Amino acid sequence: xxxxxxxxxxxxxxxxxxxxxxxxxxxxxxxxxxxxxxxxxxxxxxxxxxxxxxxxxxxxxxxxxxxxxxxxxxxxxxxxxxxxxxxxxxxxxxxxxxxxxxxxxxxxxxxxxxxxxxxxxxxxxxxxxxxxxxxxxxxxxxxxxxxxxxxxxxxxxxxxxxxxxxxxxxxxxxxxxxxxxxxxxxxxxxxxxxxxxxxxxxxxxxxxxxxxxxxxxxxxxxxxxxxxxxxxxxxxxxxxxxxxxxxxxxxxxxxxxxxxxxxxxxxxxxxxxxxxxxxxxxxxxxxxxxxxxxxxxxxxxxxxxxxxxxxxxxxxxxxxxxxxxxxxxxxxxxxxxxxxxxxxxxxxxxxxxxxxxxxxxxxxxxxxxxxxxxxxxxxxxxxxxxxxxxxxxxxxxxxxxxxxxxxxxxxxxxxxxxxxxxxxxxxxxxxxxxxxxxxxxxxxxxxxxxxxxxxxxxxxxx
Amino acid sequence: xxxxxxxxxxxxxxxxxxxxxxxxxxxxxxxxxxxxxxxxxxxxxxxxxxxxxxxxxxxxxxxxxxxxxxxxxxxxxxxxxxxxxxxxxxxxxxxxxxxxxxxxxxxxxxxxxxxxxxxxxxxxxxxxxxxxxxxxxxxxxxxxxxxxxxxxxxxxxxxxxxxxxxxxxxxxxxxxxx
Numbered sequence: 001x002x003x004x005x006x007x008x009x010x011x012x013x014x015x016x017x018x019x020x021x022x023x024x025x026x027x028x029x030x031x032x033x034x035x036x037x038x039x040x041x042x043x044x045x046x047x048x049x050x051x052x053x054x055x056x057x058x059x060x061x062x063x064x065x066x067x068x069x070x071x072x073x074x075x076x077x078x079x080x081x082x083x084x085x086x087x088x089x090x091x092x093x094x095x096x097x098x099x100x101x102x103x104x105x106x107x108x109x110x111x112x113x114x115x116x117x118x119x120x121x122x123x124x125x126x127x128x129x130x131x132x133x134x135x136x137x138x139x140x141x142x143x144x145x146x147x148x149x150x151x152x153x154x155x156x157x158x159x160x161x162x163x164x165x166x167x168x169x170x171x172x173x174x175x176x177x178x179x180x181x182x183x184x185x186x187x188x189x190x191x192x193x194x195x196x197x198x199x200x201x202x203x204x205x206x207x208x209x210x211x212x213x214x215x216x217x218x219x220x221x222x223x224x225x226x227x228x229x230x231x232x233x234x235x236x237x238x239x240x241x242x243x244x245x246x247x248x249x250x251x252x253x254x255x256x257x258x259x260x261x262x263x264x265x266x267x268x269x270x271x272x273x274x275x276x277x278x279x280x281x282x283x284x285x286x287x288x289x290x291x292x293x294x295x296x297x298x299x300x301x302x303x304x305x306x307x308x309x310x311x312x313x314x315x316x317x318x319x320x321x322x323x324x325x326x327x328x329x330x331x332x333x334x335x336x337x338x339x340x341x342x343x344x345x346x347x348x349x350x351x352x353x354x355x356x357x358x359x360x361x362x363x364x365x366x367x368x369x370x371x372x373x374x375x376x377x378x379x380x381x382x383x384x385x386x387x388x389x390x391x392x393x394x395x396x397x398x399x400x401x402x403x404x405x406x407x408x409x410x411x412x413x414x415x416x417x418x419x420x421x422x423x424x425x426x427x428x429x430x431x432x433x434x435x436x437x438x439x440x441x442x443x444x445x446x447x448x449x450x451x452x453x454x455x456x457x458x459x460x461x462x
Numbered sequence: 463x464x465x466x467x468x469x470x471x472x473x474x475x476x477x478x479x480x481x482x483x484x485x486x487x488x489x490x491x492x493x494x495x496x497x498x499x500x501x502x503x504x505x506x507x508x509x510x511x512x513x514x515x516x517x518x519x520x521x522x523x524x525x526x527x528x529x530x531x532x533x534x535x536x537x538x539x540x541x542x543x544x545x546x547x548x549x550x551x552x553x554x555x556x557x558x559x560x561x562x563x564x565x566x567x568x569x570x571x572x573x574x575x576x577x578x579x580x581x582x583x584x585x586x587x588x589x590x591x592x593x594x595x596x597x598x599x600x601x602x603x604x605x606x607x608x609x610x611x612x613x614x615x616x617x618x619x620x621x622x623x624x625x626x627x628x629x630x631x632x633x634x635x636x637x638x639x640x
Contacts, residue, residue, distance in 0.1 A: 018498065018603035143537055150542040155534050156551075161563040168571040175578045182587065183601070187498065190598035206582065207591025210600055214585050215500035217513045221581045224519045228570050239563055439499045442603075 004104075010450035011105055013288040018442050025438040026188055028284045030197075033431055036283065044423035051417005054410050055130055063133050065410040071396045071403035076411040077127050078243075079385040080418065083268070084124035085166070085240055086261075086381060089233055090269025091117025092173050095180075096229035099222065104448055105297050107440040108289045111184075112280060113273045114177040115433070119425040120272070121170045123418040128162070130414070158242035165239040169232055176225045182208045183218070184434040237265040244388065251331035251392030254319070260312035264381060267305035267351070270298050271377035278371045280430060289436055292365050299364040302377065306355025309384075313352060331392055339404060340391040343383050350380020466611040466619070469596045469635040470626055471604050475501045478605040481629030482507050485609075488625060490617060494608035496600040515584070519577035526572025530565045596635070604632070 016024075058065050068075055091114035098106035129138055141163045143153050153160050185205035192198040208214070241261035244252035274295065281290040320332040335344045354376050358364040390405050429435070446452050472478040479501055482492055492508045495501070505512070535554045538544055538561075543551045551557040582588055600606050611619060626634060 022498075022602045143533065152537040152542060152544075154544060154546075155538050155564060156544065156546060156557070156560040158563075161567075164564045164567040164571075168567045172570065172574040175574060179578060179581070183499075186593065186595075187601040189593060190595070190601045202593065203590050205593070206587035206589055207593055208587055208601075209594035210496045210498060211594075212495040212497070212501070212504055212508060212510050213513075214587070215497065216505050216510055217515055217581055217585060219500055220513050220515055221577060224516055224577060225574055228519075228523075228574050231566070232570050235563065235566055242563075439601075442499045443502075 004447055006453065008448075009293045010453045011108065011289075011293065011448040012441065012445055013291055013450050015451040016288065016445060016449060018445065021438050021442050021445065022187055022191070024286065024288070025184075025434050025436045025441075026191055028430075029188060029432060029434065030191070034283070037427065037431060041424065041427045044420045044427060047416055047420025048424045049417075049420075051414055051420055054413035054417060055126070058130060058410055058414065059133075059135055063131065065408060067406050067408040067411050069403050069405075071401050072390060072394055072405045074393065075390050075405045076386075076407055076415060077131050079382065079389050080415050081124050081127035082240055082261075082385045082389075083382050084120045084127070084418065085237065086265035086268045086385075087272045087378075088117045088120035088124060088169075088173075088269065089237060089262075089265035090273045091115070091120075092169070092176070092229050092233050093266055093269065094273070095176060096226040096233065099226040100230060103297075104444045105294050107437055107444055108286075108294055109273065109277060109298075110440075111177075111180065111433075111437045112277060112429075112435050113269075114173065114180075115429045115435075116272060116276060116426065117173055117269070118170065118177060119422050119429075120269075121166065121173065122425070123422050125166060125170065126418060128166075158239065158246050161239045162243060165236045169236045172225070172229060172232060176222075176229060179218070179221060179225070180437055180440070181433065182206050183210065183439045184437065186210065187438060188434060234262055237262045249392050250325070250327040251335070251388065253328075254316060256312055256315055256319070260309065260316075263305045263308035263312065264351075264384060267302060267309055267355070268377060268381035270302050270305070271374040271381070274298055274302070274370055274374035275378065276426065278367055278374070280435065284430065284435060286436060289441060292367070295367060295370055296365050299358045299370055299373075302373070303355050303358035303364070306351060306358075306377070310352035310355075313348065327397075330395070334395055335387060335391045338391065338395070340387065340394070343387050343391065347380055347383040347387050350376045351384060354380070465639045467637045467639055468609040468611075468622070468626070469633075469637070470607045470609065470629075470631045471597065471599075471633040471635070472607070473604060473632050475499075475605055477630070478607060479504055479507065481626075481631070482607060484629060485625060490609065490622065490625065491613045492607055493610050493613055496595050496597075496606040496608070498601050498603060498605075501605070515577055515581055518580050519573045522576025522580075523569045523573030525576070526569040527565060529572070530568035531561075534561045534564065 012021075063077075066075070066077065091110070094106050094113045095110040098110075129135055132138055141153060141160065143155075182205055185201050186208035189198060189201035189205045192201055238258035238261065241257035245254060245257040247253060277290055278295070281287055317332055320328045323329070335341075354373050357369075357373070363369050394404060395402050470481075472481065475497065478495065478497070482495070482504065485492060486507055495504055495508055497504075504510070531554075538557065539551050539554050554561075586594075595601060596606055596608065597604065609622070611622075614622065617625075623634075
């Protein structure tokens with residue numbers, strides 16, 4: 001058993017036993033779903049289906065249904081793609097990077113954050129797929145021997161790097177998540193009373209037994225996967241940023257992009273985790289496990305990564321002037337003062353100013369304020385991608401080609417649809433899956449649980 | 463040959479570890495421990511060797527890196543040297559930097575999936591397998607030690623019973639296996 005400093009706030013509040021942890025996590029799955037769940041699920045499903053319908057219409061008609069034109073050939077599709085991939089960066093960061101740093105507070109949030117990651121990457125993947133227009137030939141992005149002669153995909157292209165990065169990230173995150181879920185499914189299986197539930201969780205739990213040897217392997221597999229996933233997290237968003245950085249468009253062609261995109265991704269991912277968890281902990285009665293301290297830790301991550309993003313914005317501005325390249329300078333002056341000034345200043349306010357408020361302890365420990373800021377950051381990070389993409393290309397080299405982007409209703413419907421589908425997936429997860437890594441939480445109960453930390457024996461053995 | 467298996471249940475991980483240490487020092491062979499979460503420090507006591515899955519992950523990663531290198535060299539240099547902006551790929555090394563991202567991704571993909579599949583196969587945990595734990599409570603808050611009489615020839619059953627009695631277990635379950 002690991003002990004920690006007495007002044008460190010306990011991570012599990014109240015007088016919980018191992019059995020209480022099981023009860024608290026399994027009860028919402030075993031009980032009937034509350035009415036609110038059905039209402040939310042219904043709303044999310046309707047929005048999601050609207051999105052699916054719009055995608056079908058898009059596939060049947062062609063991507064001309066988007067509000068793109070000759071100058072602005074990339075707009076909401078890639079904006080949404082990068083936004084979702086960014087959101088999908090928190091889960092694996094929490095489970096992998098924080099595991100390597102032995103941060104115990106991650107155990108209460110990693111399961112749901114990873115679920116969020118996987119669903120967000122699903123949504124992200126939708127955009128490049130439908131962007132192909134002919135979805136049914138999507139497998140052409142793979143180097144498959146074919147009848148067209150020596151026709152291979154271009155391994156020099158960042159777009160192909162993206163294919164490999166996103167598919168590796170999605171599949172490795174899924175495996176990491178599922179390996180952690182197996183023992184927890186076994187717990188639900190062994191408690192299940194209804195035959196159907198028992199059968200389903202029995203299949204899902206793969207016959208997990210909890211033998212010492214299996215736990216020994218489990219811990220090593222988790223560690224090695226964390227070690228592999230950590231550089232993976234950084235590589236994926238670096239590669240996403242290469243989609244822009246390797247081009248020759250002023251405003252895109254910058255070397256700061258990879259670190260700046262990674263910091264932005266972590267920033268937006270944690271904001272989404274906050275949005276979801278602040279509701280989930282309340283709805284599922286998990287306040288003892290995900291409490292103010294956890295929220296504060298995440299707010300500190302938001303503050304730090306928000307500061308990195310802010311520094312990157314200002315560095316970009318400085319370099320555009322310092323480069324002496326007039327096209328480069330113009331791209332940035334145009335961002336701040338051109339027709340898209342409102343998008344630029346929304347981004348600046350949401351992403352640079354709002355996280356700085358987290359320096360104040362009462363603010364970063366306020367749940368209501370955190371919820372508000374998390375929404376603000378989500379909006380700000382969408383605008384960041386919109387600003388980078390649309391404002392950089394809407395002023396072409398020839399003024400005759402200057403243009404503006406107006407989203408069509410299909411643009412909006414597909415975007416809203418992915419948000420709907422994301423919540424459909426997340427609500428199903430919250431209903432049927434253990435939302436807390438309960439077996440991991442049990443390992444820190446004696447080291448970080450309130451009743452254990454307050455007992456007179458806790459510091460005796462030092 | 464029939465065998466008798468003793469399932470000794472404890473309600474605390476420290477209690478199980480303590481008594482396991484005690485029993486092993488008296489020469490009892492503990493064949494298995496079932497617990498709801500990993501008990502740190504139990505492996506050396508009951509003689510569980512460290513897993514070699516880490517080495518396997520390294521080897522799978524090496525396979526991935528090799529495949530990616532061979533593949534990209536064939537596609538981009540040998541079979542069809544793609545000429546981009548008047549800059550064809552004459553040799554793998556000259557163009558290696560462009561191949562770094564995919565080499566890395568493919569290495570990670572092979573290492574992670576190879577290790578995960580090996581892990582599931584070695585554990586014999588696969589979809590639809592029946593539960594192997596002796597008591598459903600071992601995935602909740604109970605800790606069970608499995609002792610087989612066939613592995614403890616030099617100790618009689620009654621001796622073992624009294625030794626176990628001293629450890630203060632919660633429940634003792636005996637099963638005949640044919």
